[in-house]
Amino acid sequence: MNSRLHLLSLVALILSGFSSALPAWAGAKCAVHPKNEWISEEDFKKRLVEQGYSIKVFKISGDCYELYGKDKSGQKVEIYFDTKTGDIVKSVSH
Amino acid sequence: MALTPIWPLRIRLIHWAVALACILNFKFLEDGETPHRFVGYGAAALVLIRVLLGLIHSQPEIRIQGMVGSLQQIPTELAKLASKQRPSLSRGHSPLAAPVMLLIWVLVLALGVSGWMMGLDTFFGSETLEEIHELFSHALQVLILAHLAGIAHEAWSHRTPAWMGMIHGKKKTQD
DSSP states (O other): OHHHHHHHHHHHHHHHHHHTTTTOOOSOOOOOOOGGGSOOHHHHHHHHHHTTOEEEEEEEETTEEEEEEEOTTSOEEEEEEETTTOOEEEEEOO | OOOEEOSOHHHHHHHHHHHHHHHIIIIISOTTSHHHHHHHHHHHHHHHHHHHHHHHOSSGGGOHHHHHHGGGGHHHHHHHHHTTOOOOOOSSSOTTHHHHHHHHHHHHHHHHHHHHHHTSTTTTTOHHHHHHHHHHHHHHHHHHHHHHHHHHHHHHHHTSOGGGGGTTSEEOOOO
C-alpha cells in the first residue's frame, strides 16, 4: 500500500511538472500601450530600414512589434520592440 | 521472480540524456535561443544513435524490427486493458509501449529538423513552421505522458518497479 502511495505521488509530481510546461510562452513581455500611442507599423518599418535592418517578417507579437530580418552586418536577428518608444525589449540570438 | 538484465548502459544513458534535454527545452530554456537549439540538436543526435542501434544491435530487445513486429499484438493488449486484465510482460518494449517509443523518436527527430529549418533564410520568421514545430512539441509532451502512464500501469498491475529498467537495466519479464 505504501509503495502504491509513493508511486501515485511520484506520478502526480511528474504530471504537474509537465502540465505547467504546456503553456510555455515564447516571446517577450513588452509594456502595454493604448493603440493610439503606438508608432504606426509603416513608420516603424521605415525607421528600421533607416537603421540598416532588412525586414523579412514584421508583425505584432503580443504587446510587442517583432522583427525577423538582418542587421547592418547581415546577421540574422529576431528582435522584439516596445510599440510606443521603439526600444529593443528582447533580442533573440540566431 | 528475479529481474532479467535487458537494457545495457548505453541505452540507459541515451534515455536519460534525451529525457533531460526534453525537460530543459520544454520548461527551462527560452524557445529559439542558442541553448534551446543545441540541446535540441543533441537530443536528435542521441535519438539517431538509438535508431542506428535499433537497426544493427545484436540484442533482439533493442532492435526496431522486434518493436514493429510486436505491433500486431496491440489489439490483444488493448482488449486486456479494456477488460482490466494485467498487460503482458515483455522482455523489451511491450506491444503498447513500442509505438509510443517509435513516435517519440520520430518526434524528437522532427523537432530537430523543423527547428533547424526555422533558422534557414527561406523559413526565417515563418509562422507556419513555428506552429508545426510547436505541434510536434505538444505531441511529444502528450507521448511522454503516455510513456509515464504506461510505466505506472505496468508497475501497478505487476507489482514491479518498472521504472528501474532505466536505472539498473533489469526488468520483470514473467510472473
